[in-house]
Each structure stands twice: as C-alpha cells, then as structure tokens.
Amino acid sequence: MADAAALAQDLRGIMSKLKRRLREQANVGDLTPTQISVLLRLDKDGPATTSNLARAEVMRPQSMGAVVSALEAAGLVDGVPDPADGRQTILSLTDTCLRLIQEGRAARQDWLHRKIEARLSLEEQEQLRTSLELLRRLVDD
Missing domain, CATH: 1.10.10.10 (Winged helix-like DNA-binding domain superfamily/Winged helix DNA-binding domain)
Incomplete structure (x- = not known):
C-alpha cells in the first residue's frame, strides 16, 4: 500500500510538471x-x-x-x-479565438512530439505507450 501511495505522489508530481511545461508552449498572453x-x-x-x-x-x-x-x-x-x-x-x-486555440494545441503537440523523439529510444517510446494504456485505465470510468 505504501508503494502505491508513493507511486501516486510521484505520478501527480510528474503530471503537474508535464502540464506546466505544455502550458508554457501555448502563448496565452495575459x-x-x-x-x-x-x-x-x-x-x-x-x-x-x-x-x-x-x-x-x-x-x-x-x-x-x-x-x-x-x-x-x-x-x-x-x-x-x-x-x-x-x-x-x-x-x-470568435474565429480569432478558435485559431489561437488551434495554434496552441499544435504548439503543445509539436513540443511533446519533439521531446519524445529526441529523448526516448524506440524501446522507451514503446514503454511510454504501454504506460499510457495503464493511465487510461486509471482515468476511464
């Protein structure tokens, strides 16, 4: 049980950092x-x-x-x-807002894509894919 609690804490920390880094990629102005x-x-x-x-x-x-x-x-x-x-x-x-949202999503997608390609081997990318399946099970109701 303590291992699951530590894992949950680590996961929350990593997810928060990832969310923050993704948010930085989209220019939201003020x-x-x-x-x-x-x-x-x-x-x-x-x-x-x-x-x-x-x-x-x-x-x-x-x-x-x-x-x-x-x-x-x-x-x-x-x-x-x-x-x-x-x-x-x-x-x-507005159309302007829709364009900004689309540009922001594209910027975040591009950043994450580049990070995955640059920092993870093909084997690690496959491990990440497997981890996504586990995360999906955690959040799907």
Whole structure:
C-alpha cells in the first residue's frame, strides 16, 4: 500500500510538471486561468449563456459576467441574443479565438512530439505507450 501511495505522489508530481511545461508552449498572453478555463469550456461544450458558464465553472453569475466582459473586450468571445430568452446572451468563441486555440494545441503537440523523439529510444517510446494504456485505465470510468 505504501508503494502505491508513493507511486501516486510521484505520478501527480510528474503530471503537474508535464502540464506546466505544455502550458508554457501555448502563448496565452495575459489570460487568467479562469479565462482560459471558460474559453476551453466553450470550445468543448459549445455556445452557452453566462449563467450556464457560471454553473459549470462553479462561480457566481456576477463574477462570470466580469470574466466574459474581459473576453469580449479581447475579441475572443461574441454574444448573440438567446432566441428563447431575450434577456440572455448566447456566447461563442470568435474565429480569432478558435485559431489561437488551434495554434496552441499544435504548439503543445509539436513540443511533446519533439521531446519524445529526441529523448526516448524506440524501446522507451514503446514503454511510454504501454504506460499510457495503464493511465487510461486509471482515468476511464
């Protein structure tokens, strides 16, 4: 059991470092972690209202409104009136934002690809592939 606890701690440390290094590869400018989270949620889930985003991000609607306003001012999010409820605005990513997200993903993919090729032998790459299967079993419900 102690071995599994130590393994879990080491894995968390490595995953955090990998996540940080990947994040460094994408130029996110002055965006806050909350703003990035909202943009990625809109990218993953599609258009949403400020209220829906606030619920999904576990924030007060007023706080989410400030986040959305900053994203609109930066030209990353656009809003259109909700046809079902004119008081609401349906938010979606702008073409500029979609391009930035795509470029960021490509930069992270390229960085990781180069690191794997440069630092791991073919045998080690196969070991990594096997490890991915184990990690997948840990996270798949």
